[in-house]
Amino acid sequence: MFKLFLAVVLSFVGMFANFNIKSTTLCKYSGYVEHLFIHSLIAYPEILQQKSSATQELYKKDCLTYTQFKDILQRLYKNGYCLVDINKTFAQDKNGNAVKTNFNFPRNKKPFVLGVDDVVYDPKKSGNGMVDKIIVDDKGKIATEANINGKICISYSREFVSILENFIALHPDFSFESARATINLTGFCGILGYRTSHSNKEIREKEVEKARPVVKKLKELGYNFACHSFGHYHMKKVSTNYIERDLADWSTYVEPLIGKTNIFVYPYGEWELVFDNKISPKQQLLFDYGFRLFCGVGIYPFFSYLPQNSGIKQKFLFWDRKPLDGYTIKNRQKELSHLLRWNINIKFVIVNGYIN
Numbered sequence: 001m002f003k004l005f006l007a008v009v010l011s012f013v014g015m016f017a018n019f020n021i022k023s024t025t026l027c028k029y030s031g032y033v034e035h036l037f038i039h040s041l042i043a044y045p046e047i048l049q050q051k052s053s054a055t056q057e058l059y060k061k062d063c064l065t066y067t068q069f070k071d072i073l074q075r076l077y078k079n080g081y082c083l084v085d086i087n088k089t090f091a092q093d094k095n096g097n098a099v100k101t102n103f104n105f106p107r108n109k110k111p112f113v114l115g116v117d118d119v120v121y122d123p124k125k126s127g128n129g130m131v132d133k134i135i136v137d138d139k140g141k142i143a144t145e146a147n148i149n150g151k152i153c154i155s156y157s158r159e160f161v162s163i164l165e166n167f168i169a170l171h172p173d174f175s176f177e178s179a180r181a182t183i184n185l186t187g188f189c190g191i192l193g194y195r196t197s198h199s200n201k202e203i204r205e206k207e208v209e210k211a212r213p214v215v216k217k218l219k220e221l222g223y224n225f226a227c228h229s230f231g232h233y234h235m236k237k238v239s240t241n242y243i244e245r246d247l248a249d250w251s252t253y254v255e256p257l258i259g260k261t262n263i264f265v266y267p268y269g270e271w272e273l274v275f276d277n278k279i280s281p282k283q284q285l286l287f288d289y290g291f292r293l294f295c296g297v298g299i300y301p302f303f304s305y306l307p308q309n310s311g312i313k314q315k316f317l318f319w320d321r322k323p324l325d326g327y328t329i330k331n332r333q334k335e336l337s338h339l340l341r342w343n344i345n346i347k348f349v350i351v352n353g354y355i356n
Contacts, residue, residue: 024106024107024108024109024173025106025107025108026104026105026106026107027104027105027107028102028103028104028105029102029103029104029105029111030102032301032303033084033089033111033112033113033303034081034110034111034112034113034301034322034339035086035112035113035115035295035303035319035320035321035322036112036113036114036115036321036322036323036324036339037114037115037116037117037184037297037321037322037323037324038063038064038069038114038115038116038117038160038323038324038325039062039063039064039116039117039118039325040063040116040118040119040121040130040131040159040160041063041064041065041066041069041130041158041159041160041163042059042060042063042064042065042066042129042130043066043129043130043131043144043146043155043158043159044129044130044146044148044158045065045129046129047127047128047129047148048128048129051128051129055128059128059129059326060326061325061326061327062325062326062327063130063325063326064324064325064326064329066157066158066159066163068326068329069160069163070163070167072324072340073163073164073167073174074167075339075340075341076112076174076339076340077167077171077174078341079110079338079339079340079341080108080109080110081109081110081111081112081174081339082105082106082109082110082111082112082173082174082175082176083111083112083113083114083168083174083175083176083179083180083181084103084105084111084112084113084176084179085113085176085177085179085180085222085224086113086115086182086224086226086263086293087224088101088103089101089103089113089303090292090293090317092262092292096292097292097315097316097317098262098292098293098316098317099317100303100317105176106173106176109173109176111176112339113182114164114180114181114182115181115182115183115184115226115265115295115321116160116181116182116183116184117184117228117265118184118185118186118228118232119134119183119184119185119191119192120185120186120187120188120189120190120191120192120193121133121192121193122189123189123195126147127147130146131144131145131146131155131158131159131193132144132145132146132147132193133145133192133193133194134159134161134192134193134214134218135154135214136213136214136217137154140217141156142161142162142165142214142217142218142221143155143156143162144156144158144159144161144162145193160181161181161218161223164180164181165221168180175222178221178222179222180218180221180222180223180224181223182223182224182225182226182263183218183223183224183225183226184225184226184227184228184263184265184295185225185226185227185228185254185258186228186229186230186231186232186267187230187231187249187250187253187254188230188231188232188249190207190211191211191215191254191257191258192211192214192215194207194208194210194211194214195207196208196211196253196254196257197249197253198249198252198253208257211257212257215257215258224261225258225259225261226261226263226264226265226295227250227254227261227263227264227265227291228264228265228267229246229250229264229266229267230246230247230249230250230253230254231246231249232267232268233246233267234267234268234270235266235267235268235270235271235272235282236270236272240281240282240285243282243285243286244285247285247286247289260290261291262290262291262292262293263291263292263293263295264286264291264293264294264295265295265321266294266295266296266297268297269296269297269298271283271294271296273306273307273316273318274307274309274312277309277311277312278312279307279312279314283316287316292316292317293317293319294316294317294318294319295318295319295320295321296318296319296320296321297320297321297323298320298321298322299322299323299328299332299335300320300335301320302318302319302320303317303318303319303320304317304318305317305318306318322335322336322339324336
């Protein structure tokens with residue numbers, strides 16, 4: 001009975017989604033767009049709590065629990081933020097370079113872009129409290145799958161994609177023109193929980209076929225994809241030849257599944273734009289491949305052109321992204337206060353070492 005009631009409520013909300021957007025006055029937005037990112041969520045904190053202290057600390061530092069993410073969405077919504085598609089924020093000029101763009105946006109809202117890094121679900125990390133893969137169920141709904149003590153558990157509320165869909169269903173004005181998150185994929189161990197890389201030769205083709213409908217569904221919902229490299233390397237520690245091979249692997253094993261993207265998200269937030277007083281060969285490789293928007297990591301706003309060295313004419317559009325993880329929420333509340341306003345009526349409480 002409750003499920004029927006919920007379905008009716010969500011249908012009613014959906015009926016008015018377009019009305020809400022269309023009835024909002026749009027204006028040309030030229031201000032700063034917040035760019036936030038998370039990693040895959042800790043979907044089952046009770047399982048992680050059974051692991052070693054070192055493992056727990058690593059996950060707590062780099063990730064959010066699913067309850068934290070739900071609360072963050074509520075905070076952003078209460079503070080007037082609204083998702084915008086990353087592709088509205090930049091374009092390519094006649095010379096093929098990326099430039100920032102103004103775009104129409106609801107006058108009473110503040111735009112932000114959301115990214116989700118990796119989304120690989122490495123089997124080496126399986127059993128530590130994360131889901132194992134994103135799936136499309138037999139009714140065509142996005143969901144997640146996890147092996148919990150030998151039992152396959154399907155969830156609709158413990159990973160970013162399901163949580164975001166549920167939230168937008170209840171608050172359609174949280175997403176402008178069906179905007180969703182940008183999924184910043186690696187490929188060394190496959191994508192979205194499917195073992196589609198060269199290291200899984202025996203099962204690769206079957207995994208590719210399983211991954212395709214998931215990618216299709218995500219795109220239909222409004223998600224898009226960016227390159228987070230194939231092998232998730234430290235740029236300053238690898239050679240130009242390594243990056244060249246990495247791009248070849250991306251082209252062979254990831255791009256055929258998701259299509260082309262012109263957005264590159266530096267692994268570990270590490271970048272090398274200049275070398276020996278000129279554009280680094282590593283950065284030039286990325287540009288020549290077709291990437292135009294380059295994203296790093298930084299707690300302070302930066303969306304501009306680099307390098308700032310006046311002696312170098314070539315510039316790249318560079319955007320720092322604010323991390324939302326256990327460490328940042330605990331230690332950088334001042335820098336996040338305009339986004340999450342700690343004085344609104346939602347409070348994180350530390351329970352068993354987790355900020356919930």
